[in-house]
Amino acid sequence: MEPTASARPNLAAVAALAGVSASTASLAFSGAGPVSDATRAKVLAAAEQLDYAGPDPRAQSLRRGRSGIIGVVMEDRLSGAFRDPMNVAMLDGLADELGSDTSLLLLTGTEALASAPVDAIVLMGCSSSMSAAVTVFRQRNVPVIAVEAEPLDGVLAIDLDNFEGSRLLARHLESLGHSHVAVVTLPFDLSRYRGPLSTEREEASDIFTTTERLRGVRSVFADAEVVVAAGSSVEEGVVAGTAALASQPTAIIAQSDLLAVGVISAALDLGLRVPDDLSVVGFDGVKLAGIAPHDLTTMVQPAVEKGRAAGRAAIALLAGEHPQPVSFTSEFHPGATTAVPRTR
Amino acid sequence: MEPTASARPNLAAVAALAGVSASTASLAFSGAGPVSDATRAKVLAAAEQLDYAGPDPRAQSLRRGRSGIIGVVMEDRLSGAFRDPMNVAMLDGLADELGSDTSLLLLTGTEALASAPVDAIVLMGCSSSMSAAVTVFRQRNVPVIAVEAEPLDGVLAIDLDNFEGSRLLARHLESLGHSHVAVVTLPFDLSRYRGPLSTEREEASDIFTTTERLRGVRSVFADAEVVVAAGSSVEEGVVAGTAALASQPTAIIAQSDLLAVGVISAALDLGLRVPDDLSVVGFDGVKLAGIAPHDLTTMVQPAVEKGRAAGRAAIALLAGEHPQPVSFTSEFHPGATTAVPRTR
DNA sequence: CTGTTAGCGCGTTCAC
DNA sequence: GTGAACGCGCTAACAG
Numbered sequence: 001m002e003p004t005a006s007a008r009p010n011l012a013a014v015a016a017l018a019g020v021s022a023s024t025a026s027l028a029f030s031g032a033g034p035v036s037d038a039t040r041a042k043v044l045a046a047a048e049q050l051d052y053a054g055p056d057p058r059a060q061s062l063r064r065g066r067s068g069i070i071g072v073v074m075e076d077r078l079s080g081a082f083r084d085p086m087n088v089a090m091l092d093g094l095a096d097e098l099g100s101d102t103s104l105l106l107l108t109g110t111e112a113l114a115s116a117p118v119d120a121i122v123l124m125g126c127s128s129s130m131s132a133a134v135t136v137f138r139q140r141n142v143p144v145i146a147v148e149a150e151p152l153d154g155v156l157a158i159d160l161d162n163f164e165g166s167r168l169l170a171r172h173l174e175s176l177g178h179s180h181v182a183v184v185t186l187p188f189d190l191s192r193y194r195g196p197l198s199t200e201r202e203e204a205s206d207i208f209t210t211t212e213r214l215r216g217v218r219s220v221f222a223d224a225e226v227v228v229a230a231g232s233s234v235e236e237g238v239v240a241g242t243a244a245l246a247s248q249p250t251a252i253i254a255q256s257d258l259l260a261v262g263v264i265s266a267a268l269d270l271g272l273r274v275p276d277d278l279s280v281v282g283f284d285g286v287k288l289a290g291i292a293p294h295d296l297t298t299m300v301q302p303a304v305e306k307g308r309a310a311g312r313a314a315i316a317l318l319a320g321e322h323p324q325p326v327s328f329t330s331e332f333h334p335g336a337t338t339a340v341p342r343t344r
Numbered sequence: 345m346e347p348t349a350s351a352r353p354n355l356a357a358v359a360a361l362a363g364v365s366a367s368t369a370s371l372a373f374s375g376a377g378p379v380s381d382a383t384r385a386k387v388l389a390a391a392e393q394l395d396y397a398g399p400d401p402r403a404q405s406l407r408r409g410r411s412g413i414i415g416v417v418m419e420d421r422l423s424g425a426f427r428d429p430m431n432v433a434m435l436d437g438l439a440d441e442l443g444s445d446t447s448l449l450l451l452t453g454t455e456a457l458a459s460a461p462v463d464a465i466v467l468m469g470c471s472s473s474m475s476a477a478v479t480v481f482r483q484r485n486v487p488v489i490a491v492e493a494e495p496l497d498g499v500l501a502i503d504l505d506n507f508e509g510s511r512l513l514a515r516h517l518e519s520l521g522h523s524h525v526a527v528v529t530l531p532f533d534l535s536r537y538r539g540p541l542s543t544e545r546e547e548a549s550d551i552f553t554t555t556e557r558l559r560g561v562r563s564v565f566a567d568a569e570v571v572v573a574a575g576s577s578v579e580e581g582v583v584a585g586t587a588a589l590a591s592q593p594t595a596i597i598a599q600s601d602l603l604a605v606g607v608i609s610a611a612l613d614l615g616l617r618v619p620d621d622l623s624v625v626g627f628d629g630v631k632l633a634g635i636a637p638h639d640l641t642t643m644v645q646p647a648v649e650k651g652r653a654a655g656r657a658a659i660a661l662l663a664g665e666h667p668q669p670v671s672f673t674s675e676f677h678p679g680a681t682t683a684v685p686r687t688r
Numbered sequence: 689c690t691g692t693t694a695g696c697g698c699g700t701t702c703a704c
Numbered sequence: 705g706t707g708a709a710c711g712c713g714c715t716a717a718c719a720g
Contacts, residue, residue: 008485010697021707026699034705053483057461058406059697062712067402068456069449078439078448088426095422100455104422105413111444112412117401117461139397141352293637354713365691370715378689403713406696 009050018046029055061117070098070314071105071118073133075126076190078108084232084258085286086303090124090147093307098314118142120314123149127189127206143317145310150208156317157325158309162209165299165330166216166253169281172297172332173251174220176340178279182225182249183217184240184259186210186232194239197226213255213283225249229259237262238269245270250279250341257282257298264294264337275339285333297335302328353394362390373399405461414442414658415449415462417477419470419534422452428576428602429630430647434468434491437651442658462486464658467493471533471550487661489654494552500661501669502653506553509643509674510560510597513625516641516676517595518564520684522623526569526593527561528584528603530554530576538583541570557599557627569593573603581606582613589614594623594685601626601642608638608681619683629677641679646672 015025020039027033028043047054061067072091074081081087095104107113107121113133121137123130123146131152137144138154147158173181185197188205205211217224227244229236237254241263244252252267254260260282264274272278274294285300309326316323359369364383371377372387391398405411416435418425425431439448451457451465457477465481467474467490475496481488482498491502517525529541532549549555561568571588573580581598585607588596596611598604604626608618616622618638629644653670660667 011699012697022697023699023701023708024706027706030699032699036705039705051483053480054458055699056406056484056697057459058402058409058411059712060459060699061461062400062402062406062696062714063698063700065402065712067461068459069461077436079436082426082432082435088423091426092421092423095450095452100453103456103460104450106439106448106450108439109444112447114398115401115404115412116447117405117411117413136397139395140400355715356713366713367692367715368690371690374715376715380689383690399715400713403696404715406698406712407714407716409696 009047009052011052011055014043014046014050014052017050018042026055066119066318067117068102069105069116069118070094070102071107071113071116071121073107073113073121073123073126073130075108075124075130078106080231081108081124084256086232086256086284086301087124089303090307090310093304093309094122094311095307096304097308097311120145120318122310122314123147123155125149125207125209127208128152129206143314145313145317147306147310148209150206156313156323158306158313159325159327160209160301160306161327161329162212163216163219165283165301166213166255167219168216168332169253169283169297169299170217170220173253173279173281173338176251176279176338178251178341179221180247180249180341181217181221181251181253182227182244182247183214183221184237184244184252184254184263185214185226185228186255186259187230188228192230193228194230194236195228195243197228201228210255217253224253229255232256232258234258234262234265238266241266242270245272245278251338252278252280254280254282257284257286257296260296260298260337261294264296275337277342279338279341281335281338283330285330295336296333297338298333299330300333301330353391353396355396355399358387358390358394358396361394362386370399410463410662411461412446413449413460413462414438414446415451415457415460415465417451417457417465417467417470417474419452419468419474422450424575425452425468428600430576430600430628430645431468433647434651434654437648437653438466438655439651440648441652441655464489464662466654466658467491467499469493469551469553471552472496473550487658489657489661491650491654492553494550500657500667502650502657503669503671504553504645504650505671505673506556507560507563509627509645510557510599511563512560512676513597513627513641513643514561514564517597517623517625517682520595520623520682522595522685523565524591524593524685525561525565525595525597526571526588526591527558527565528581528588528596528598528607529558529570529572530599530603531574532572536574537572538574538580539572539587541572545572554599561597568597573599576600576602578602578606578609581608582610585610586614589616589622595682596622596624598624598626601628601630601640604640604642604681605638608640619681621686623682623685625679625682627674629674639680640677641682642677643674644677645674 015022028040120143229240237259282298359366464487573584581603626642
């Protein structure tokens with residue numbers, strides 16, 4: 001049996017040793033109230049003597065009703081989430097706007113969600129399977145911000161013109177003379193399914209970004225063939241691209257730049273030239289400096305700004321304000337991966 | 345003046361409405377103790393009536409002494425941290441090992457560190473500027489795990505053979521006949537400095553990964569020219585590579601694969617062929633499938649496993665166990681970017 | 689199976 | 705400038 005380890009000291013113990021009251025000691029640490037230098041010194045000395053590290057964050061957050069933590073919900077495995085440069089860019093913007101006194105809690109799935117001690121929560125591209133969790137947060141007066149999600153009650157929306165952007169890309173191809181176009185999409189659910197899109201799957205889906213972008217394309221090419229990828233990556237683009245090329249389209253619309261790069265790679269492997277034999281467009285405006293062989297035709301979206309906007313919204317909501325929803329617009333980048341279809 | 349908003353309900357209010365004691369209500373929610381179905385139903389009904397979302401996480405964590413949160417310290421801006429695939433892989437492994445009842449709190453810099461309500465903390469490639477923060481956590485009995493950091497007292501180390509790996513790459517080049525070799529390194533500090541490495545900078549540095557990898561190279565090529573990059577990215581590799589090529593080395597050792605890809609790109613721009621005119625090696629074993637034109641000669645490190653090991657260590661430490669430090673080994677991947685130096 | 693009794697560690701009134 | 709008291713919301717022991 002070891003000798004009893006000395007219990008972790010608390011504010012009260014420090015105050016007692018310093019010969020002051022707990023409230024005085026508290027002020028000495030927070031610096032919030034008027035405390036004489038002599039008293040503060042005494043308190044700090046006592047703290048050092050007891051090896052006291054300062055107020056316990058858990059108790060602070062209970063008392064203050066704030067934890068200084070904002071939750072970010074990805075719904076995907078972290079793996080997937082971080083590999084998507086758009087998510088990373090959004091996190092960047094978010095972290096940047098929040099500053100260093102607020103930190104980000106990464107949340108995935110629905111499990112730990114409700115028991116996370118967060119002051120506000122940001123949903124990034126989440127499906128409506130989150131709506132139960134959202135209810136919990138609403139009940140707790142925890143502000144909820146959703147980036148590119150289906151409109152949900154009591155949730156502040158940060159949106160992107162996914163429909164219009166995709167439509168614009170489709171029209172661009174149409175104006176070049178393309179009519180046989182295939183689409184490589186982002187996932188429609190969390191199943192990591194790859195392959196052709198069935199009606200059931202499409203109707204069951206509630207991943208807003210994917211469905212909106214597809215709607216945009218269909219508003220121009222109603223009958224475009226659709227191949228679903230299992231995620232936003234070059235590898236998935238290769239797989240889906242290979243499948244999509246089977247029907248010999250003259251152009252492929254990929255729902256992300258990463259997918260587009262994969263599609264191009266698949267096309268090159270089949271001996272096709274881009275854009276001479278095949279036009280390819282992406283979406284996002286990822287910077288692939290130095291590694292992507294082509295200047296991709298795409299829509300550039302302000303991903304960092306989306307993150308910033310979410311951060312600003314969180315701050316405003318926590319301050320009791322009523323910020324407005326924000327809508328962002330993507331910009332067409334002509335690039336060099338589209339051309340008039342080759343007449344065979 | 346608005347009508348007083350009904351205060352947020354708490355467990356006590358629910359218990360009162362249900363006609364049971366607070367502790368019974370608590371059990372009804374946590375499911376921890378034996379509660380009759382009838383009682384539980386009453387409690388749940390009362391909760392619904394009051395729009396009560398369940399126990400407050402902040403109070404729970406104070407009472408239990410656990411928050412279910414593990415902090416991850418990056419020391420870099422999130423921007424940089426996420427853009428490095430090795431960090432992402434480690435986060436992957438970490439999150440995976442922890443499971444869904446524990447979430448990750450992203451922490452950067454030293455500010456919010458001490459006031460984060462974490463159960464344990466993982467330092468990822470941090471310099472010893474973190475030692476003050478480490479002290480605080482030690483005082484609070486918060487376990488600290490450090491991945492690739494200088495050995496610190498009371499900190500569980502997860503290490504990688506950076507020295508040996510770099511040495512092995514250097515010997516590989518040496519055995520091919522190279523003698524005029526340059527090194528493109530990762531940063532030596534947080535300054536985003538680029539350029540030649542001064543003695544002061546080198547001595548002031550405490551970024552373990554960088555210094556160890558450099559030591560490994562120097563153990564073979566003592567006088568190799570050294571160019572410092574401002575981060576691990578292709579862009580930085582281009583800049584540093586261009587600088588390093590000025591002295592016409594026959595081989596360049598880049599301290600990361602991303603840097604190596606940049607170096608190759610710079611070489612190609614100068615009309616050099618790789619590996620005919622210039623050998624290039626990297627470090628990490630990043631998968632650049634489909635986008636990198638070359639099969640890079642490099643050391644493949646088990647990044648995901650490092651993250652897993654950190655997660656397992658955290659769990660063990662929280663369970664009061666005393667896990668041992670872990671050392672990982674990288675594996676040589678021959679690749680196709682090295683060859684015998686061209687005789688001019 | 690349920691109720692009672694105590695705090696967890698702190699910040700915040702108010703007096704003095 | 706400082707101290708006394710109270711309560712944030714919950715849960716772990718013990719009774720019954």
